[in-house]
Amino acid sequence: MxxxxxxxxxxxATGAAAAAVSLNPLTAHALDAGSEGRDSSGGGDxxxxxxxxxxxDRGDFEDADxxxxxxFTGGPITTPDxxxxxxxxxxxxxxxxxxxxxxxxxxxxxxxTVDASLWRQxxxxxxxGLYKVTDRVYQVRGLDxxxxxxxxxxxxxxxxxxxxxxxxxxxxLALYREHRGERAVTxxxxxxxxxxxxxxxxxxxxxxxxxIPVVAPQGFMEHAVTENIYVGTAMSRRAAYxxxxxxxxxxxxxxxxxxxLNVSLGTVGLIAPTxxxxxxxQELTLDGVLxxxxxxxxxxxxxxxxxxxxxxxxxxxxxNATHTMHNIVTLRGAQVRDAHAWAGYLTESIGLYAGEADVxxxxxxxxxxxxxxxxELLTHQRDLYGYLHDQTVxxxxxxxxxxxxxxxxxxxxxxxxxWANRGYYGSLSHNVKAVYQRYMGWFDxxxxxxxxxxxxxxxxxWVECLGGQAAVRRRARxxxxxxxxxxxxxxxxxxxxxxxxxxxxxxxxxEVYTRLGRGSENAVWRNFYLTGAQELVHGITPPEGSxxxxxxxxxxxxxxxxxxxAVRVDGPxxxxxxxxxxxxxxxxxxHLRLAHGLLTWTEDTEPNDEAGLTMTxxxxxxxxxxxxxxxxxxxxxxxxxxxxxxxxLLDEPTRAFPIVTx
Numbered sequence: 051m052x053x054x055x056x057x058x059x060x061x062x063a064t065g066a067a068a069a070a071v072s073l074n075p076l077t078a079h080a081l082d083a084g085s086e087g088r089d090s091s092g093g094g095d096x097x098x099x100x101x102x103x104x105x106x107d108r109g110d111f112e113d114a115d116x117x118x119x120x121x122f123t124g125g126p127i128t129t130p131d132x133x134x135x136x137x138x139x140x141x142x143x144x145x146x147x148x149x150x151x152x153x154x155x156x157x158x159x160x161x162x163t164v165d166a167s168l169w170r171q172x173x174x175x176x177x178x179g180l181y182k183v184t185d186r187v188y189q190v191r192g193l194d195x196x197x198x199x200x201x202x203x204x205x206x207x208x209x210x211x212x213x214x215x216x217x218x219x220x221x222x223l224a225l226y227r228e229h230r231g232e233r234a235v236t237x238x239x240x241x242x243x244x245x246x247x248x249x250x251x252x253x254x255x256x257x258x259x260x261x262i263p264v265v266a267p268q269g270f271m272e273h274a275v276t277e278n279i280y281v282g283t284a285m286s287r288r289a290a291y292x293x294x295x296x297x298x299x300x301x302x303x304x305x306x307x308x309x310x311l312n313v314s315l316g317t318v319g320l321i322a323p324t325x326x327x328x329x330x331x332q333e334l335t336l337d338g339v340l341x342x343x344x345x346x347x348x349x350x351x352x353x354x355x356x357x358x359x360x361x362x363x364x365x366x367x368x369x370n371a372t373h374t375m376h377n378i379v380t381l382r383g384a385q386v387r388d389a390h391a392w393a394g395y396l397t398e399s400i401g402l403y404a405g406e407a408d409v410x411x412x413x414x415x416x417x418x419x420x421x422x423x424x425x426e427l428l429t430h431q432r433d434l435y436g437y438l439h440d441q442t443v444x445x446x447x448x449x450x451x452x453x454x455x456x457x458x459x460x461x462x463x464x465x466x467x468x469w470a471n472r473g474y475y476g477s478l479s480h481n482v483k484a485v486y487q488r489y490m491g492w493f494d495x496x497x498x499x500x501x502x503x504x505x506x507x508x509x510x511x512w513v514e515c516l517g518g519q520a521a522v523r524r525r526a527r528x529x530x531x532x533x534x535x536x537x538x539x540x541x542x543x544x545x546x547x548x549x550x551x552x553x554x555x556x557x558x559x560x561e562v563y564t565r566l567g568r569g570s571e572n573a574v575w576r577n578f579y580l581t582g583a584q585e586l587v588h589g590i591t592p593p594e595g596s597x598x599x600x601x602x603x604x605x606x607x608x609x610x611x612x613x614x615x616a617v618r619v620d621g622p623x624x625x626x627x628x629x630x631x632x633x634x635x636x637x638x639x640x641h642l643r644l645a646h647g648l649l650t651w652t653e654d655t656e657p658n659d660e661a662g663l664t665m666t667x668x669x670x671x672x673x674x675x676x677x678x679x680x681x682x683x684x685x686x687x688x689x690x691x692x693x694x695x696x697x698x699l700l701d702e703p704t705r706a707f708p709i710v711t712x
Contacts, residue, residue: 104467117182118180119180119182120180121179122192122222123138125139133315136193136194140312141176141305161301164305165569167474168572168576171306172306172311174415178193180229184409186202187364187409188226190226191416193225194219195310196211197411197414198222198223201339205236206233206236207235208337211247212249213250214245214246215318216250216251219254221253222253223235239336240267246310250318251321252601263325263334266325266326267354267355268327268347268353269353279603279610285383287593291581292574293312294312308474309372309374309414317599319599328345330345330398343355344398344399346391348392350370350376355368356370356399360406364409366410366411367399367411367428368413370396370412371431373414373469374415374474377480378438379483379487381574388488400428404425408421410424410427434465442455443485443489451494452482452487459479461478473572474571475572475573476572476574477575505547519552523545530562535565543710547712550712556586557587560586560587561583563582563586568580585710585711600673604669608638611672611673612633615700616648618701620699621647628644629643629695630658630661639656639658641658649696662692663692665686665693666684666685
């Protein structure tokens with residue numbers, strides 16, 4: 051997750067775009083489109099409605115309210131420089147009583163700008179405050195994208211997953227202390243290395259570990275830093291779409307992401323773990339509380355773990371079993387996860403925790419109480435990921451492509467009607483494609499797709515074949531009237547990429563994106579569509595903030611710091627440059643070599659005789675150098691111009707690159 055600045059949203063939709071839409075594009079189930087019918091190209095698709103779900107089932111609302119202690123009433127949570135990190139009142143419109151449509155529509159009838167199923171999920175997520183989960187276990191929900199769990203030990207409290215920002219984590223801990231007393235933090239646990247589960251660590255341990263155990267799964271540090279450093283710029287840009295971070299909060303635009311409400315915008319930190327969990331069955335006693343761990347690598351994160359508090363009869367399922375279908379690959383970008391392993395670990399969880407726990411809680415959403423309900427949740431989630439994997443693989447082996455499989459893929463009805471399996475965050479459509487990607491890669495085997503033109507070049511040819519910009523716009527309007535919004539956006543996207551100055555095409559595309567967004571059950575798809583519409587009308591707003599804060603860089607080994615600049619070398623400009631530099635930190639040398647446009651490194655205890663420059667420095671001095679703050683305090687031996695030559699070949703990432711325009 052990446053902190054983003056929210057920007058005002060002026061709805062691009064007018065006329066037909068603002069009309070009520072009851073579409074769920076995630077299941078892509080083709081229904082009869084009405085009088086216009088279906089043409090040979092597949093026009094007339096109208097995706098599945100979500101009005102056949104068990105809306106009279108109030109179990110989730112009862113569970114989400116259970117154990118309520120107090121709401122956070124302190125107003126906006128701000129950063130030291132006065133920025134708003136989190137506004138706890140921004141989503142009040144979701145819980146206020148009332149009915150009707152449009153902005154401000156309250157807890158009753160869903161507004162006509164939101165899918166009814168997604169509205170239900172958003173209302174559940176909008177419940178915020180301190181909750182008692184069970185004896186000695188509390189959660190603070192609704193103060194960030196994730197939950198912070200607090201377990202009372204013999205002398206203090208164990209914090210599980212301290213949110214994204216120091217400011218929200220500190221506010222959550224203060225809310226707990228207000229009602230449970232001043233208790234020191236005696237341990238910190240990270241369930242996995244996504245930023246919403248460690249970024250707020252300085253809010254609960256402002257002075258760092260300082261003798262306090264910080265526990266994480268094996269592999270935590272590697273994955274915590276690489277995901278946010280190597281391609282952090284591109285992920286931040288796409289995360290702005292995924293979380294709707296620059297949309298106005300309200301029923302017409304952003305109302306969460308299905309997993310939580312939004313991403314806090316405070317100070318991100320990282321305190322390195324002091325203890326690692328390496329295997330299932332491993333036990334630790336923290337502040338007198340016994341914890342038994344289950345390792346689940348390759349599931350929702352590359353390093354992740356569940357754990358049981360056997361004496362408290364409570365189990366933390368991290369992010370492996372939540373109240374939504376999760377992502378096999380996230381739309382912000384990430385390594386593809388292993389749906390088969392995910393299902394297997396949930397089978398293991400059922401064996402480990404059936405009869406051993408009275409409550410299951412997680413890093414998002416609300417807990418599940420009762421042994422039977424816990425087993426049912428884990429079973430339904432296991433069957434969801436297992437079925438998704440196995441049936442996709444079966445169809446791969448029958449020669450179908452990812453697009454073809456996703457188009458017609460259905461869950462068994464008994465799984466599809468389970469609220470926790472609905473696609474609010476992940477979706478069947480993009481998860482099926484992720485399984486295909488994991489096994490088969492980007493290529494579908496058709497030679498016609500082996501060497502296609504890039505988008506703008508292909509768009510020019512499409513528009514030429516269709517008779518020009520005006521003809522494309524006319525044809526798109528016809529597909530909109532037919533109800534085939536999917537092909538309308540394909541045509542209009544070609545028109546925009548062919549001639550981005552065409553404001554009529556951009557406006558039409560924004561309207562169709564708005565309709566698709568407002569009809570989506572999946573919050574992430576909604577945010578993508580609506581952010582795309584906003585950018586078409588108002589242009590690009592660069593994301594502010596970064597997931598790669600000073601704490602994170604400080605935790606990077608020197609070799610990974612070299613890697614972080616190696617991926618910025620402008621290869622063609624560096625083809626003819628050869629240089630060798632030594633970085634000496636303490637009694638270790640890192641030998642940097644640039645040749646053939648590639649920066650490589652090796653580590654040694656001896657200097658490199660071929661180095662034209664040796665730089666002796668501390669880790670903070672190296673970080674200052676990489677941040678462009680100069681070489682103050684660094685001892686330079688040799689040709690000092692070499693480091694300038696190297697840095698001159700580094701490319702600056704583009705934080706505001708276009709997505710919906712060329």
